[in-house]
Amino acid sequence: MSDIRPKLLVVEDDTGLQRQLRWAYEDYDVLVAGDRESAIAMLRAEQPPVVTLDLGLPPDPDGTSEGFATLETILSLQPDTKVIVASGHGAHESMLHAIAAGAWDFYQKPIDIDALGLIVARAFHVHALEAENRRLAERAEAATVLGGMITGAPEMLKVTRTIERVAGADVSVMLLGASGTGKELLARGLHDASPRKGGAFVAINCAAIPETLLESELFGHEKGAFTGAVKTTEGKIEMAHGGTLFLDEVGDIPLALQVKLLRFLQERVIERIGGRKPIAVDTRIVCATHQDIDAMVADGRFREDLYYRLAEIVVRIPSLAERPGDAGLLARHFLRKYADSMKTGVRNFAPDALAAIDAWHWPGNVRELENRVKRAVIMADGKSVSAGDLDLESAAEERGPINLKAAREIADRKAIRHALARAEGNISGTARLLGISRPTLYDLMKNYDLQP
Secondary structure (H helix, E strand, C coil), rough: CCCCCCCEECCCCCCHHHHHHHHCCCCCEEEEECHHHHHHHHHHHHHHHHCEECCCCCCCCCHHHHHHHHHHHHHHHHCEEEEEEEEEECCCHHHHHHHHHHHHHHHHHCCCCCHHHHHHHHHHHHHHHHHHHHHHHHHHHHHHHHHHHHCCCHHHHHHHHHHHHHHCCCCCEECCCCCCHHHHHHHHHHHHCCCCCCEEEEEECCCCHHHHHHHHHCEECCCCCCCCCCEEEHHHHCCCCCEEEEEECCCHCCHHHHHHHHHHHHHHHHCCCCCCCCCCCCCCCEECCCCCHHHCCCCCCCHHHHHHHHEEEEEEEHHHHCCHHHHHHHHHHHHHHHHHHHHCCEEEECHHHHHHHHHCCCHHHHHHHHHHHHHHHHHHHCCCEEEHEEEEEEECCCCCCHHHHHHHHHHHHHHHHHHHCCCCHHHHHHHHEEEEEEEEEEEEHHHHCCCC
């Protein structure tokens, strides 16, 4: 059975004191190092949360230079380590210097074992509380960003933070991204985070409405304006007065109608079809498209002046394939959602399904993922969804960069983030999936600045 006692690293060159501390700290897995080199090697290998450090280490046992160098290295490698320093050399000045350098607490020699034991116990307690707070904060951030969007990917968190920042400013926002990346969800989140959240959020897909009807849908019409206009009808722009209008696939608006939309954006008034009276409307426009809008402007298919009115803020949304780990998080969410709503016995994904989810390139993005999981929940025979239920084949190997170091870093980052997502942030589970030790995983995560 493995030792589950918390690890305490004692950095002390006095062998007699080493034995005494080993005996005194029977509740801890005591690791001992007698110099800076062995202390740092032990730190890298074992990741102890608490370290007691004698500042008088060889080759400077009568000074403190080696001890302070060790303290600096420990905190640079593992900043959350609680380092408790000891010194009998100019104690007061050394302690002040140590605390200023980042030490958590200090004690003076000769050592009072009971007093030091209390300091060590408190250090472990505080370290555990801080680690739990970080886990809770990360879990909350991943679960509740921008109206409940599910993501743990830094690429998507950056997008949501950008949208949250611009939500309070009354500017037009253009969301650029492939179909199925969540543009409408982000637009709704922007509305909910804005001062207009008390008003209506109205969405219209400009590509789904025939050109002959789109003007009426946007601007409304007066009674008798055309055959079938039996009553006066407000358009979507009016319906969103005081709120937000989301124009999805704005690139499909015909040029003639673009002129009328530009006038509204410039003057904030509209005229219904068949109407003669300008109507003032206070509506914020958020638009989206999967098309190359810059190319459309260059080709004359989209008015440049309208583009600059609509694109005061441009936000580019990454595809699901550019968000390593998110496919697994979203797949679990959709599985729970549909298994509960359909009252099926499906509870989880089989290992081959998880591997297929990680490997697939998701050309249809989140919409494709949701549809595949919904179908799999219906088709699964047992409690686990298989790769066959998802109707997925493994993606072909991606062509990586020629530089081997860069290729390895890209591969490591993706593999670690996929494994973290599959293990739901559990470090031991992630290390087992990757086939490496926990210390090696910690080193890689620190090198690549990755968080569970």
